[in-house]
Amino acid sequence: MIRGLRQIEPYVAGTQPAEKDIIKLNTNENAYGASPRVRKALSAFKADDLRRYSTLDQAKLRTALAENLGVRPEQLIIANGSDDVLSIAFLAFFNNPEPVLFPDLTYGFYKVWADLYQVPYEEIPLADDFTIKTEDYLRDNGGIILTNPNAPTGIYKPLAEIETILKANPETVVVVDEAYINFGGQSALSLLKDYDNLVIIRTFSKDAALAGLRVGYAIANPELIAVMTAVKHSINPYSVDLLAEALATAAVEDWDYYQNNAQRIQQTRNWFSQQLRALDFEVLPSKTNFVLTKPAGISAKDLFEVLQSRKIYVRYFPKVKRIKDYLRISIGKAEEMEKVIETIKELKG
Numbered sequence: 001m002i003r004g005l006r007q008i009e010p011y012v013a014g015t016q017p018a019e020k021d022i023i024k025l026n027t028n029e030n031a032y033g034a035s036p037r038v039r040k041a042l043s044a045f046k047a048d049d050l051r052r053y054s055t056l057d058q059a060k061l062r063t064a065l066a067e068n069l070g071v072r073p074e075q076l077i078i079a080n081g082s083d084d085v086l087s088i089a090f091l092a093f094f095n096n097p098e099p100v101l102f103p104d105l106t107y108g109f110y111k112v113w114a115d116l117y118q119v120p121y122e123e124i125p126l127a128d129d130f131t132i133k134t135e136d137y138l139r140d141n142g143g144i145i146l147t148n149p150n151a152p153t154g155i156y157k158p159l160a161e162i163e164t165i166l167k168a169n170p171e172t173v174v175v176v177d178e179a180y181i182n183f184g185g186q187s188a189l190s191l192l193k194d195y196d197n198l199v200i201i202r203t204f205s206k207d208a209a210l211a212g213l214r215v216g217y218a219i220a221n222p223e224l225i226a227v228m229t230a231v232k233h234s235i236n237p238y239s240v241d242l243l244a245e246a247l248a249t250a251a252v253e254d255w256d257y258y259q260n261n262a263q264r265i266q267q268t269r270n271w272f273s274q275q276l277r278a279l280d281f282e283v284l285p286s287k288t289n290f291v292l293t294k295p296a297g298i299s300a301k302d303l304f305e306v307l308q309s310r311k312i313y314v315r316y317f318p319k320v321k322r323i324k325d326y327l328r329i330s331i332g333k334a335e336e337m338e339k340v341i342e343t344i345k346e347l348k349g
């Protein structure tokens with residue numbers, strides 16, 4: 001028997017099928033590709049430059065982002081995807097004896113990091129309508145982490161309610177994961193000047209169509225960013241590679257392109273939601289690039305399997321009790337979503 005082995009129930013990510021001719025709506029990727037500047041930066045990138053280690057501070061990317069967001073570069077830290085940023089945040093901020101609070105239905109990774117890092121936590125049930133109840137977060141805690149809009153529900157929590165939570169917890173860090181904020185919600189950025197305990201975490205994976213590049217960032221006051229930087233430099237200081245920094249910087253410089261695509265995705269989402277409702281599906285109100293829907297006239301499991309047999313991949317969570325009868329469907333291009341609706345109509349006869 002070998003001693004000292006870690007036992008952990010890992011996060012289960014959506015599958016990445018090797019086939020090419022599929023409609024992939026299972027991991028909330030962006031169906032619109034890279035911007036012109038990103039393409040140019042990729043072809044201009046010199047392979048020989050990779051002989052050097054990457055930068056330690058991503059000054060170029062942070063300067064571009066700071067300008068884009070209206071903050072100072074010292075308010076930003078970049079890491080290897082927002083999963084890396086979130087993992088750093090757990091280590092940096094959640095070192096209290098009281099439990100860290102997060103909803104029972106949210107990004108499934110929070111629980112995994114809490115277990116891995118032995119952070120005490122409490123999962124707080126969402127209301128019956130799947131909203132986050134503000135009053136549940138106005139009590140003693142070792143920190144709070146919320147996704148806004150929430151995943152996998154897609155439901156946006158109004159900024160005034162986020163502010164109520166920030167105001168009630170001046171001594172613990174409140175992390176707001178804004179992976180989907182550019183699909184219709186209002187960012188907590190405007191609250192940064194008034195709340196030193198706020199940390200916003202964002203990713204280039206969803207709105208910037210760069211999931212495979214692995215770039216994410218946090219925005220907070222410089223003191224909290226310094227704590228995160230110390231943790232980052234205690235794990236993997238060079239975690240943001242040179243190509244990632246170059247291409248993410250180009251994406252920021254082409255932000256109009258991504259904003260336009262985010263607009264299109266929102267239009268497609270609203271159309272798709274209406275179509276599903278017309279078929280009697282329950283659809284939660286989404287401000288993200290996906291919808292959580294409960295099929296009518298066919299079970300979630302059967303629909304998931306039939307869609308997959310037709311090379312349409314969506315996400316099904318049979319083990320998550322509250323949503324075992326639901327499917328999470330990412331919003332792709334309009335023609336892809338039309339195909340999904342046609343397929344469902346055909347199944348329902």
Ligand SMILES: *Cc1c(COP(=O)(O)O)cnc(C)c1O
Pocket residue numbers: 080081082083084107147151177179202203204205211214215216
């Ligand atoms: C996709 C997602 C992430 C992870 O993003 P990466 O930058 O690709 O690691 C984090 N949080 C939420 C809520 C997400 O949906």
